[in-house]
Amino acid sequence: MAEQHEPSGFFDKPENIRKMLKVFYVICGLLVVADFIVHRHIYHDWEKIPAFYAIYGFVGCVVLVVIAKELRKVLMRGEDYYDE
Amino acid sequence: MNSIIPFIPLLLGALAAVLLRGWLRNIIMLLAPIAGALNLMGIEHGVFWSMEFMGYVLEPVRVDKLSLMFGYLFHLASFIAVVYALHIKDTVQHVAGLAYAASAVGAVFAGDLLTLFVFWELLALTSVFLIWARKTDRAYSSGFRYLIIQVLSGVLLLAGLLILAQVNNSLLFNQISLNHEGLAQVGAWLIFLAFGIKCAFPFMHNWLTDAYPEATPTGTVFLASFTTKVAVYAFARGYPGEEILIWIGVTMACFPIFFAVIENDLRRVLAYSLINQIGFMIVGIGIGTALALNGAVAHAFNDVIFKGLLMMSMGAVLHMTGKINGSELGGLYKSMPKTTILCIVGAASISAFPLFSGFVSKSMIMAAAVAEGYDVVWLLLLFAAAGVFHHAGVKIPYFAFFAHDSGIRTTEPPKNMLIAMTIAAVACVVIGTFPAQTVYALLPWEHNYNPYDMTHVLTQLQLLFFSALAFVWLNLKNMYPPELPSTNLDVDWFYRKLAPNVVKRIGGSVYGAYGRFEKSVVASIKQVILNSYDTKSGQPKGYFAKLWPIETMVLWVAVLLSSYLMLYYVQDLL
Numbered sequence: 167m168a169e170q171h172e173p174s175g176f177f178d179k180p181e182n183i184r185k186m187l188k189v190f191y192v193i194c195g196l197l198v199v200a201d202f203i204v205h206r207h208i209y210h211d212w213e214k215i216p217a218f219y220a221i222y223g224f225v226g227c228v229v230l231v232v233i234a235k236e237l238r239k240v241l242m243r244g245e246d247y248y249d250e
Numbered sequence: 251m252n253s254i255i256p257f258i259p260l261l262l263g264a265l266a267a268v269l270l271r272g273w274l275r276n277i278i279m280l281l282a283p284i285a286g287a288l289n290l291m292g293i294e295h296g297v298f299w300s301m302e303f304m305g306y307v308l309e310p311v312r313v314d315k316l317s318l319m320f321g322y323l324f325h326l327a328s329f330i331a332v333v334y335a336l337h338i339k340d341t342v343q344h345v346a347g348l349a350y351a352a353s354a355v356g357a358v359f360a361g362d363l364l365t366l367f368v369f370w371e372l373l374a375l376t377s378v379f380l381i382w383a384r385k386t387d388r389a390y391s392s393g394f395r396y397l398i399i400q401v402l403s404g405v406l407l408l409a410g411l412l413i414l415a416q417v418n419n420s421l422l423f424n425q426i427s428l429n430h431e432g433l434a435q436v437g438a439w440l441i442f443l444a445f446g447i448k449c450a451f452p453f454m455h456n457w458l459t460d461a462y463p464e465a466t467p468t469g470t471v472f473l474a475s476f477t478t479k480v481a482v483y484a485f486a487r488g489y490p491g492e493e494i495l496i497w498i499g500v501t502m503a504c505f506p507i508f509f510a511v512i513e514n515d516l517r518r519v520l521a522y523s524l525i526n527q528i529g530f531m532i533v534g535i536g537i538g539t540a541l542a543l544n545g546a547v548a549h550a551f552n553d554v555i556f557k558g559l560l561m562m563s564m565g566a567v568l569h570m571t572g573k574i575n576g577s578e579l580g581g582l583y584k585s586m587p588k589t590t591i592l593c594i595v596g597a598a599s600i601s602a603f604p605l606f607s608g609f610v611s612k613s614m615i616m617a618a619a620v621a622e623g624y625d626v627v628w629l630l631l632l633f634a635a636a637g638v639f640h641h642a643g644v645k646i647p648y649f650a651f652f653a654h655d656s657g658i659r660t661t662e663p664p665k666n667m668l669i670a671m672t673i674a675a676v677a678c679v680v681i682g683t684f685p686a687q688t689v690y691a692l693l694p695w696e697h698n699y700n701p702y703d704m705t706h707v708l709t710q711l712q713l714l715f716f717s718a719l720a721f722v723w724l725n726l727k728n729m730y731p732p733e734l735p736s737t738n739l740d741v742d743w744f745y746r747k748l749a750p751n752v753v754k755r756i757g758g759s760v761y762g763a764y765g766r767f768e769k770s771v772v773a774s775i776k777q778v779i780l781n782s783y784d785t786k787s788g789q790p791k792g793y794f795a796k797l798w799p800i801e802t803m804v805l806w807v808a809v810l811l812s813s814y815l816m817l818y819y820v821q822d823l824l
Contacts, residue, residue, distance in 0.1 A: 175584045177652055187722065194719055197712045207705040209620045210628065219632075219712040226636045227720035234511035235731045238738075242512070247737040248746055249388070 194220075253293040255311050256321055256359045259286035260328060260352035267344040276336055279344060283329035286355070290321050297361060306421045312361025315694035319547055320358040320483045322692060324351055326677070327475040327554045334562055334670035335468035346379035347472045354476035358483050362421040363411035363441075366484070370407055370448075373477055374400030380469030381461050389464040395745075396461035399447060399454075400477075407444035413437030426488040442489060449481035449532065450525050452501045456742035458525060459509075463517040463574075467565030470517060474524060474561050475554045482531050482550045491538025499536055500630050502529030507637035509740065514575045514733050516646055517564050520557065523600065523642040526634060527553045533631065534615040537622055540695035545614025548689050552599070552607040552681060559596035559674035560646060563589055566663035566671070567650055573658070576645075576733030581655030588662055590651040595675040599682065601643035601714055602635060607678045609710065610685040610701045617699070636717040643714075644721050649733055 176182055201217045208214055215221070263282025267275055295318075298311035328351035335347060353376055357369035374397060381393035414437040415421050417430075426438050450458045462473050489495060506522035506529075513519045527549070534546030566589050567582065568574045583590040595606070602608035612635065619628040662668060681688045685701065724730040784791050794802050 175581070175655075177583065178655070190715075190718070190722070194715050197708070197715055200708055201712065204704055204708055206708065207703070209617075210625065212629075213709075217712065219709040220716040222632060223636045223713040223716035224720045226633045227640050227717045228724065230507060230633075230637050230640060231511060231720070231724055231730060234508045235729075237508055238512050238731060238736075241739040242734070243737045243739060245735045245737055 253289050253298075255299065256286065256290060256293065256313075257352040257356040259283070259289060260325075260348055260355060263332075264345050264348035264352060267341060267348055275344070279332050279336075279348065280329070282348060283325045283332065283351070287322060287325040287329075290318060290325070293318075298359075300361075303364070306364075306415060306419075307362070308364060308421060309361025310365045311359050313359065315692075316483070316487060316547065317358045319551065319692045319694060320479065321355055323479070323551050323554055324354045324358070324476065327351070327558060328472075330555075330558060330562075330670050330674050331468070331471045331475060333666055333673065334471055334565070336666040337664045338466075338468060340383055340466075342379055343383045343466060343469060346376050346383070347469070350376040350380070350472055350476060354480050357480045361423060363407070363414070363423050364421050366423055367404060367407050367411060370444075370480075371401065371404040373448075373480060374404065377473055377477065380472055381465040383469055384464060384466045386464070392461045392464040395742075396457050399457040403444045403447035406440050406447070410437045410440030410442075410444060413440065423487065425490065428489065428492055428494070445481050445484045445488065446498075448477055449485065449528060450478060450502070451498055452505060453741050455502070455506075455525050456740055459506075459518055459521040459740065460742055462521045462524075463515050467569045470565060471558055471561050474520075474557050478524065478528055479550050479554055482528060482535070482546065485532065485535050486543060486547055490535055490543055492536055495532050495536030496624065496627055497536075499529045499532030499534075500627050500634075502526065502532060503634035504529070504630055504637075507634060507641055509738060510637075510641035511645070512731055512736075512738055514577055514736055516574050516576055516579070516650055517561065517568070519576075519641060519646060520560050520564060523638055524553075524557055526638055527557065527600070529634065530612055530615050530631065533627060534618060537615075537618050537624070539618055539622065540697040541614055541621065541699060542618035544693045544695050544697055544699070545611055545618055548611035548614060548693060549608075551689050551692070552611045552678075555674050555677050555681070556596050556599035556607055559671060559678060560593065560600065560642065562667065562671045562674065563593035563596060564646070564650065566667050569667070570660040570663055571658050575735060576649035576653075577735050579650045579656050579658070580653040581651070582658060582660070583651040584655075585658075585660045586651070586662055588668055589671070590647065592668075592671040592675050593647050593651065595678055597643040597647050599678040601639035602710060603714060604682075604702070604707045604710060605679065606682040607689070609682055611689065613701050613706060613710070614699055632713070636713055639714050639717045640721060644718060648721075 198217045198220055201220070206213065212218055259282050263279050266278040266282070270278060293313050295313050295315075297309050298313055300307060300309045302308070328348065331347060331351075332344075335343060338344070350373065353369045353372035357366055357373065360366040360369055378393050378397045378400075381389050381396060383389075411421065413433055414426070417434040417437065426441060428435070428438050428442065430438050447454045447457075458478070462470050465473055485495065503526050506525040510519045510522040510526070513522060531546040531549050531553075534542040534549065536542075564574060566586070567579065570586070571579070571582070573579055599606040599608045602612045616628060616631055616635075619631060690699075721730070782791050782795070783789075789796060797805075
């Protein structure tokens with residue numbers, strides 16, 4: 167099926183990825199800036215921290231992945247572990 | 251009353267699937283959920299059908315706002331799943347799917363515990379065929395484990411309801427709660443456990459992650475829609491406001507995301523995220539305010555649709571490529587662009603992006619947690635919300651459709667699959683954009699809530715974009731754990747590995763001990779025989795063995811006769 171002159175996909179070109187990531191970074195930046203412009207309702211003390219949600223989301227996910235990676239050392243077995 | 255019993259249309263659909271073939275069967279299977287939903291529109295609230303059984307009042311069909319909401323949901327879900335499965339020829343799957351949906355509808359309209367129990371077991375018995383229909387060894391054994399655990403849940407329910415019937419002298423299914431005295435408390439806990447198993451509570455969750463990914467591509471779509479949602483419904487009716495549910499729910503929302511990050515089978519990733527989403531619902535039920543309960547059932551409603559959509563998109567990948575492991579997939583956006591977009595809609599919905607369905611329901615539960623002062627719960631749910639975006643929102647589409655090109659070239663799935671996914675995707679966007687006219691209109695409890703205020707939209711976008719940023723950053727730094735062909739140990743290790751090993755070890759040692767005992771007995775008998783024979787002279791050592799048989803016999807006859815004579819005199823003496 168894989169023909170030689172298959173049109174290469176949009177995401178195969180590194181420059182496209184770079185462009186998309188730039189747009190993505192700009193949006194992230196704008197969201198932080200918006201945090202200082204928009205007057206947020208505060209339901210909880212922690213929300214007073216500037217860009218609390220952005221920090222929490224980023225740190226939370228990094229922690230999630232780091233812990234999950236460590237879990238692999240304990241939990242990971244071969245694909246046919248239960249079949250043997 | 252022009253309506254009929256709610257589960258009848260779906261049941262008739264299942265019967266039609268048994269008897270009919272070809273286009274006629276397809277039409278009737280498609281009409282069954284539509285007819286069922288129309289039937290619900292005309293049904294009146296209250297007890298639809300009651301009867302007496304062994305001195306107890308039974309209400310096999312009782313209609314209120316809560317049961318109606320789930321009733322509509324199950325009809326919508328079964329319609330989507332039937333469309334999705336229309337291309338398959340396997341009659342077993344069609345029949346099992348519709349009968350399973352009918353059982354779910356029957357369960358949510360059950361007004362008494364006995365009727366609930368019957369449908370509870372029917373859910374298990376009908377759905378297991380969707381797993382076995384995969385026809386692999388893994389599916390076969392996984393289906394058995396599934397069936398055993400599901401039936402166990404039913405047995406606990408039966409035991410609990412018998413106790414409650416004895417104590418309360420009533421079988422009606424209303425709020426049960428966990429504040430009883432004595433025996434009634436045991437009954438309440440048994441039912442709580444029975445619901446908990448079907449709801450995939452921590453340590454009882456493995457049947458779900460074990461069996462769902464082993465079912466057929468179309469079967470999993472049915473499975474993901476009904477069993478756990480019936481359990482959520484049962485908790486909402488039986489145990490609203492039980493504080494223990496909050497902590498159970500938070501655990502369910504948090505722990506599966508770690509497993510989801512390292513899991514390779516993408517449908518198993520979705521199974522873990524299913525538990526994570528049920529966790530949110532259970533928290534809502536545990537908080538028990540009108541806002542929280544509305545949030546829980548609204549989230550159940552939305553989850554069936556967006557989780558169904560994600561399961562369908564992964565089912566389409568499995569159907570077309572025969573592969574579902576993240577380590578073997580990638581780059582499929584080129585050959586399956588439509589499926590890719592539909593999958594991303596599902597991913598956006600489960601991640602609760604504004605304008606998608608998850609946003610309008612998950613936020614109700616979060617708002618209720620803050621309002622009731624559960625700060626830690628709120629923080630953990632926020633973490634779980636970021637985590638679900640990370641594994642279901644980014645990981646699923648990324649590793650299936652993008653990442654590195656796996657070299658797989660395929661085509662879009664059959665048209666009916668695409669149509670089913672499109673219906674679900676449209677529903678996700680419509681519900682997310684116009685909640686007041688759709689899902690909020692069905693909510694059972696009175697409460698006004700507006701998800702679209704500036705603060706909420708902004709904070710949610712910040713949370714999601716920076717979770718995505720974390721994914722990008724970890725990937726660029728090569729810190730993201732790669733997809734590896736693997737099995738991850740979970741609670742099922744205890745009954746799939748440890749217990750069999752212990753049984754084997756004990757069985758082995760008992761068998762070994764028996765063998766040794768048998769050997770020693772045989773050896774000692776041989777010893778006795780050997781000792782009684784003199785090999786040198788070729789003669790036995792015993793006195794009688796040296797005599798002729800006739801000599802021995804004469805001796806014994808003499809003994810017999812003399813003892814006979816003695817007995818004769820003894821009788822006289824007495």
